[in-house]
Amino acid sequence: MSKSDHHRPRLRSRLLRAAAGLLVLLAVVGYFAAKQDSTGGQGAPHCTVRAAGAGAGDSYSMTTEQAGNAATIAAVGTGKPMPERAVTIAIATAMQESALRNLDHGDRDSLGLFQQRPSQGWGTPEQIRDPVYSAGIFYDRLKAVRGWARLPLTEAAQQVQLSGFPQAYAKHEPDATLLAAAFTGAAPGTLTCTGPAPRPGTGDPRKVQAELTRVFGEKTAPRLGPPASSAGHSGPMERTEITVPVAAKKGAAVEGQRGWELAHWAVANAAELNISRVAYDGKAWIAGENKGRWVDRAPGTSGTGDPLGAGPEDVRIFVVR
Known part of the structure; x- marks a missing residue:
């Protein structure tokens, strides 16, 4: 038997083991990807x-x-x-x-x-x-x-x-x-952030309000609203809202860009500030749901837009109470 013949069974065995290991790895990756997809992105937060x-x-x-x-x-x-x-x-x-x-x-x-x-x-x-x-x-x-x-x-x-x-x-x-x-809001709705919804009792609307003012300036004028129910989705109870007026600048296009800049900032900082929902111009982002995507209407509601009717004039931010 030649040396090459002697080594062929050993080489074949190594290749089979490597192929089997690769199949196991792919199966594990597929399992966790499917699991995250089916739960709406409940794993480690990412954007x-x-x-x-x-x-x-x-x-x-x-x-x-x-x-x-x-x-x-x-x-x-x-x-x-x-x-x-x-x-x-x-x-x-x-x-x-x-x-x-x-x-x-x-x-x-x-x-x-x-x-x-x-x-x-x-x-x-x-x-x-x-x-x-x-x-x-x-x-x-x-x-x-x-x-x-x-x-x-x-x-x-x-x-x-x-x-x-x-x-x-x-x-x-x-x-x-x-x-x-x-x-900057020039590409509306292109940011998605996944991860679990905030735990009850972790939200602080005044902290969100202060951070908006610190980052965007005093003229942003975010307003605190009264408590609101979580009707319209399956997450925990919420406290409304930090309402941020979208200041008119030079027409609807610029105004809309400003609104999406504020909305994307809120979503990007949702994990840090325990924000549970962001709504703007008939669309809503809900922490822990919809695979982190923006939706045209919140699950379980009729009609279009956010359950509390967010339009193009204001960005509405909600935290868990």
């Missing part, structure tokens, strides 16, 4: 932004922490006001510097979403660890770059960051463009 438009296949998945930080970067940018291109540059920069996480460490004394350094005049450590502050000073320095809007993304970011790896920002541009469209 996905999908490209708008029929047949669009691009998407970006992230943790709720990353989604909340991206939403805040966008909100600070539009509040300056800075155009969507600036938001794309800021998000791409934070993707490279911190993977959209508010880090308490970094190279030398670098901190936060943008890895800004107290020793280089970016602010105190406490300020830099505040996403609202760190995003704000990033935009201020970007705006000071002459002709920033005409520069390639990587060059504009480098003018602000002075990084040792100036070309690293470029690879994040497609994903940052996708996130900027969602979190």
Whole structure:
């Protein structure tokens, strides 16, 4: 018997074991995927932004922490006001510097979403660890770059960051463009966030109200409403609502974009703030239901829209009581 003949049974046995192991792995992955799908996404919270438009296949998945930080970067940018291109540059920069996480460490004394350094005049450590502050000073320095809007993304970011790896920002541009469209409200309903519904007693409407004001500014004027029932879906009882007026700017298109910016921010921060439901312009997002997607009407209700009638004038946010 030749050496090759001698080794064939052993090789065949290894291949069979490897194939069997792969089948087991695929079965386990399929089981958990099916389980999450059937429960409406009750597993670990996560968020996905999908490209708008029929047949669009691009998407970006992230943790709720990353989604909340991206939403805040966008909100600070539009509040300056800075155009969507600036938001794309800021998000791409934070993707490279911190993977959209508010880090308490970094190279030398670098901190936060943008890895800004107290020793280089970016602010105190406490300020830099505040996403609202760190995003704000990033935009201020970007705006000071002459002709920033005409520069390639990587060059504009480098003018602000002075990084040792100036070309690293470029690879994040497609994903940052996708996130900027969602979190500025230019791509309505493209954000989905899955995970379990908040536990009863965990919601604090005043905390949500304060955070909206801190991120979007005093003119946002979120109002607290009276307690409301959870009629219309199977989740726990709720307390209405933090109602956020959608301020008119220059026509319905801009007004609607502002509404979706607020609504997407609330969904991205739902896990952190124990938000159970967000409603805007006849659509509703309900924590722990519908696979994290926006629906045209809440399950169990008749007619269209949110059970409490959210229209285009207000974003309505609900927390569990």
